[in-house]
Every structure is written in C-alpha cells, then in structure tokens.
Amino acid sequence: MKKLTTYIICIIAISTLASCKKFLDEKPISESTDLTFWKNEKDADQSVAAGYALLRKTLNKADGVAFFAYGDLPTDEYTTNQWRYSDISNVNWSIAVPGSEVWDRMMQMRRYDTFYSAIDQANRCIKFIPTIGDDKFSSLVAKNNLLGEAYFLRAFNYFYMARIWGDIPLVTESGLITDAVDLPRTKEADVIAQCIKDVNTAISLLNWNYDNANNRAVRANKGAAYALLAHIYAWKGDYTNCNIATDQVINQGFYQYVDRGTYLNIFKGKSTEGIFEIAQSDENEGNVNGISSYTLKTPYLTTVTNNAGFTINTTTLNNLYGNNANDKRFTNAFALTTTTDPICIKYSNITYVNGNNVITPVTHNNIIIFRLADIKLLKAEALAALTQYSAARIVLNEVRLQAGLTDWTGTDANLFEGIIDERGRELFLEGHRFYDLVRLGKKMGIVKFGDNKISKSDFDAGKYYWPIDPALLQINKKLTQTTFWSSKM
Template sequence: MRTKCNVFIIVLMIFYFTSCKKFLDPQPISTPTDEATWQSDGDANAAVAGIYALIRAAHSNAISYYAYGDLPSGEFSNTTDGSFLNVLNMQWGTAVPAANVTTPLLILRTYTPYYTAIAQSNRCLARIAVMPADNFNGNDVASKTVQKNRYLGEAYFTRAYSYFELCRIYGDVPLVLNNDDKSVSLEYARTDQTTVLKQAISDLRIAIKDLDWKNGASADRVVRADRGAAYALLAHIYAWMGDYDDCNAACDQVINSGSYSLVGASNYLDIYKGQSSEGIFEIARNSISESSQANNGYTLAGATLTSPYIPSITTPNWQVNNGLVAQLYTDTTDVRFTKGFSMYTNGPVSYYECIKYTNIQMLNNNPSYLVSLNNIIIFRLADIELLKAEALCAKSTPDYTTAQSIINNIRANRNAAPITGLTAANTLQTVIDERGRELFLEGHRFYDLVRLERLNNVQQFDNITTSEFKAGKYYWPVDPSLFLNNSKLTQTKFWQGKVSQ
C-alpha cells in the first residue's frame, strides 16, 4: 500500500485538490484510462488504496475529523482562529465569502471531499466486479476469487464509512451508488438519512462476508478495512440510529473475536502512534509520506500543541477547557490524565494541553519542517467496549450491572480506581463520562453527547438550547456554494434562512 501505490495516490490527490468545486466529483480517475487501468491485482489494490487516501484528505482538510467531533463538544474553551471559534460556538451559519476557499468554516460546510471518496468506492465496486478472477493474485481460482472479493469488501466498507460520517455531520445527504459517465452532470436531492444508513448497513453485511479478521502480521493491519472494522462501524451506525440491541450484538462480534486487546498503562501513548493491539480501524499517518505538517496551525498537532513539542508555538490555536479536564479526570493516578495531558503557562495563564499526538519528527535537522506521525484513530477496542456499555443501558432490556463492570474494567486498565455507588439512573451518564475520559480529542465526544441527549433529554451543550436540539441544530449546514451546481439540493432544515455568504 505504501510503496507500490504512491504514484496512483499522488495522481488521485492532484485530481481531488483541483476538482473540489464540482458537486460530487464522481470520477476521481479520468475515464480514458479505465480500460488500461483495471487489468491486474496491482491495479485493483492501488485503486482501493486510493479510497483511504481520499478519506485521509477529507478528515485532514481544516482538521475536519476533530473540528466536527471535538471542537464544539466542550473539550475546548477558546481558539485563536476566528473561523474555528465559530465552529466551537456553533455559529455555523456565519457568512464566509466564496472566494475564501481556505477558511475552515467554509471547508467544513462543504461535503465534496467525502463524495470524492465515495465516487472512488463506487468506481472500485463497478470495475473490480467485472475483472476476471484470473487477474488477481492466488494459487487457484478459489484463492484468486477470495482476493478479488477482499478488494470489493474494502470498497463496500469505505462507502459505508463515508456515508456514516456524512449522515452524522449533515443528517440527510444525497445517496449516490452508481458509477457511470452520466454521474458527472447529474444533480442529487438529499435522501433521508435512515435510508442512507440502511444502505451503509447493507454494504457492511456484504463487506463482513468478504473480509477476514485482523491479520496481525500485515503491515497494513487496521489501516485497511477488515471484518473487525466492519463490525465496529456497524455498531456505531446502529448506535447513531438508536438501535441498541443490534449495536450490542455488533460490539460483541468485535469484543469476542479475540483480535484485539487493551494497551497496558505503561504503553498508553502507543495507541496514538497507530496499529496498537487495540486498534480496529485507523487512517494511516504514521509514515513520512502520509504524515501532516506539525508546525502548521491548520493541522491537529499545530492547533493543539506548544513548546517543547513544537518550539515555535507558545499559545495553541485550540485551547483545552481546563474545567472539563478537572471534571472528567478526578483520579490523579489515571494514566489517561497523567500521560494524556501536560500543563503549559503563557504569561499569567496556565492551560492543560492534550499530548496524545506528540509523535513528532524533525526532517533534515530543520525546525521549520516538523511532521506529525500519529494515525487518526477511528475505532479501537476501548471505544467499542464502552459503546457496548452504552448499548446495555439503552437497549430494550437494560443490563446496568454489566455496563458498570465494563466501565470499571476499562478504569482498572488505565490505573483509575473503580467507580462505586452506581445506580440504574446514573449509569448511562457515567458511561458517557467514561467515554469522555477515554476518547478525549479522538473525534467522538460531540456525537456521544448528541446520542446521550437523545436518550435522556437532558441538555448537554452550551450552544444549543433544548428547542434547537430538537430542531436539529447539531447537524451542519451545507455551504451555499454547493447550490450553484445542484438545483435539487436544499439547506439543512434547522439552518434554512440562517446561512449567509
């Protein structure tokens, strides 16, 4: 993936960055090359690898994975960038001139990057399906067919994953499944997200059949989809849909597979370097060719870290909410606190700093060239175990005792004392609090709090009133620029009449 596919991915990324003004960009590879491209196992492998590169780009542009999942969740109290401050305060309809294409708020309102990845998934599904089995690696027809189906399984997974991200960000979104030349000029209306997510579930059911469990010896383990990643995504989709019985069952598939184990307290930060024993699905960033620039304010490391990790930065762009840290980490022996945070001082002000993502390397002994080598951790075992605890509290026949046991098993692994005195009434909130401790700055908390408020109807956000929550303010608006190429597109319901350009 990291050696044979570089040229393909570079071409793909050039296409991506030069075509992002189109509505869906349904053809990441130019049509004239298709007949010559889809001829071998290597061609299929490179094409599927390109999907992950496009997902990485979608997650990285304007730090979007964390800007959506963490910045407005209460984890941060301030940001020095005005556009990100609008994100934090959920002022998502603030006017941004269309010419300001690098402004984070405009980027975050534009879902084209995810559709570029979906288009590549659709392309792989259409083209690989008609490739003869003999074109794939293997000793016989049966093994070659397994190899072919594995690529198809990855394409189904990546399409399902991209649609899941779109739905929990924007709610109803256009559903595009076809791959043909006419797609370039077609316009698409929004599809009810329940329909979109049911399609994602259908895709994952196919992927589960075509993918094996994690191959611990593979260099591409967990940075390419396998059966565990498919079940983890399935569990999260069911949780988002409020189907906690099926969520619980999908969590069990992951937990009982024997493919994953929690990282010990002494090696806690290894989780964020990537491909740890508890990693289930990650976006690869732990090699130089896949890394991000650390001393750039529009990357996660550049937005959240200061000296000595990044010597040139004295005040982070995104400033951690000291009060939330104190509220969550009451046990000072908790390794998630002792190794996950440090305190920095700038003049009279002291702040906590999340230091999970400090695997930084200097290139050519030049302090101006620092790269961050931390993977984007999408799903890991602790996440799925705590998601199961949430499901046990919310499913049709709750099991609070087992949910409490899961919480304390996680805490024991993290050197934190057990929580006692739990009751049926407070266990769900305790689960979400534990997810907050475990998954701080991992792209989960905003969505966790949305699910919690749906379940208990208790206000969770400073910048959403109860009536606004019921009206769907937590779904993002789409940028007005998207309407230029798609007359069928409508604004997100809550934000109609509230978005200026």
C-alpha cells in the first residue's frame, strides 16, 4: 500500500479545490508530529477538520466527479460517450486504457489510497483525542463531539469503500497504513460490522446541535450518524434495524423539507433538509472542474456551447418523470427538456472569475450525502421490504406530495421497485442511484442499470463491485483481485 503522510494537517495544502471552508482551511503544520501535536481543543478540532478535507479530496478525485462516477454514471441515468469517462459509465472497469487522461481517471477510480488517508487521519484522532486532558477543552461535550466525528468519518469511509469494492483491508490502528504494511482484504461483512460498531460509538458521543450555524450539515452530528447507520443496514439487507435508524432521524424533528419550488437551494448547501454534506458552496469555496463542468452547458455554463459532457438517458428521464410532467423536481432541476440534450441543473450555482483575461467558472454547490427526503424514502423502502405496505405507502406519498404528485397507485408486489424509482426521481444525480439499483437487484432480482451495463447473470456474479487497480496488487502482495474481474484484467 502506498506510503501515506504521517503529518496531521499537510493535506490541506494539496487540496484540489479552488478554495476551502474556514474549518477546512487551517494552515498546514508540516513540522508537527503525534508526539508533540495533541495538546488542546484547537489541535483536536484541526485534526478532525483534516479528516473532512481528506474525505472531500477523495470524493473530488478524477476531475472532481468521483462521487458521481461511482454513484450515477454506471446507471440508467447517463449514456455518456465522454471519452474520459465512457468506460466508467459503461462498466468496462477492467479495461487497460492506452490514453493518459483516460488511464488516469480509471486508475484513480480503481484505487483506494485517498480513502485510507482519511481513515488514517480518523484513526489518529480516535487514538490521541482521548489523551488530551478534559481541562484543555471548552467542555466535555466539545471533546466528545470531536471524538464522535472521528468515529463517524472512519465508519463513513469504510462503508463507502465496502459498497465499491466489497472486501477491503480493515485497519483500525493508527500507523499501520502509514507504515505501508501489506494487508489482505477483509470480508465485507466484517467491515460492515466494524462500521456499525463505529457509528454506534459516534451516536453515543455526538449532539444533535452544531456549535455554530456554519457547521450545519458539513460536520457530523447525531442525525448524520443515524442516517449513515440507516444506509449501512439497508445495504446489509437488515431492514428491521434500517427502519429503526430512520425513525431516529425523522422523529427528532431536526430536519424539514425544502419547498420544491426552491428545490435548487438544497444543493447550495446547509438547507433545512441537509443531514450530511461535503462543504464547497460558500463564497470562499468552489470547484473549477467538478460535476457542473460535465453536466451543464450554455446558458447555465457559458463556457460550454456544445452538448453537455455527460449525456442524460432520455428514456430513463421519460420513464421517471414522463407521466408526471408537473413534478416540481423535474421542472426545477432539469432544463432544455424538449431538446435531444436535456441537462440536470442541480449544480448550477456558478460564479465567473476573470484572471489574466481568462474567464473561469467556479461552481459553489455542496455534495449532498444525506438529506431528509433520502431518509424518508429509505424508511419507505425498509417498510416495503418488511411487507408493511400500508405504512410504506404513507411515507412514499408524503415525499410525492412535496413534489406536487398524487399518491402512488401500483401494487404491493411492485412497491419496493416503485420506491426505488421514487428515489430515482428525488435523488437524480446525487450519488445514490447505483447503490439503490444494487439493493433492488439483491432484494427483488430486478436488474436495470441501463444500456446493457450489467446483465442479470453478471450482477449475480458480482460485477457491481469494482476491480482493484493492478498497481495496488503490485504494491501489496497480500491483495487479491475482485472475484468477478479476476479473469478479466
């Protein structure tokens, strides 16, 4: 495994974003080591902030689109032929790509280095924050919250990787990663069990409230931890516990729907609906590449005058929204829908910077990880899986009502799939679709990733798990290739 930095904050200096949020914008402390650094609350807070920065760096790799390249491109949402990403979109993940730019994107997507950077930072926080005296914090609550955020970040990174690769190396001690120890893959079930353990620890430590409004949704609170727990249980197929976890989020009353007439406000960040987000929307933040550069065009992105880089699958768009043309999510989050190249405008909060007579667009949108409608629909999914159909319909119809739709009228036999479709309408281009379709395939045997990307037989053989980049197999001799791809690379 690639040797990672032993320093605590220096990753801030290599952020790929145009600028950073204040709590992610601490100055690098390149001379500090674990022996001398952990002295007070500021040190602990700075170190946890570095964990968020590393997570953001991970989700923004591959031109700032990794989050969407994992969660949206390999689905029925897009049929992109954009040359850098066509093989990712078409699930040709084993390809030995000749072009340097194509190879670079595929290589980044198949590697997990940056996830382990974030995990090592979380491990360090978990190890050293408890060694700082309680009197060095403004309160014990503040200390517990920082430790809880570290447990949350470790669980989130491992869960994200488990959905991508299945079995992955599991490291819960600081130093093993940085020392480049050869580590074999741990069974996914054991990784998930560790995630659940970590999230429950985070829940016991975190508050519902934030220390200030600027941290809303972009730092983990108890609601974010319960939302993560709900998703972990859904992925595991444990819908009884998934339902319990969603109730913990919903019944607290901490989150409220954003009016669907102002739907795009969700993606500017820190809305009343946001539960956990990656901060990059404020005036002093932004991304000069990112998802907007591939999904927008003029007049929403004036530097793109031809078709958008990623092509929406118009068949899917019609299937999801065609019979409900007045769906507020459709009318507010899509544009140019009567043309052959419709676009999703969720990430269209853009400013233009003039430097050296070059106009550069900077996108100011948070990456929305969890939000209220997501958790509501996950609850509906859990209830349908538990054959509590009437209760599931009530929650499903509540979400539809927000969008201006009437009640869902399908059969109980089709309800689980109907809820997944509703998630497709509600969460289009929000990094959920691929994992939703995997759960649909596991639970109902229905495989519909679109455009022959994953057949039923290939799904059953585990094609939805990514291969590990061959370079990692050369570095770590204890690694083995993902089963489906082992004969294809």
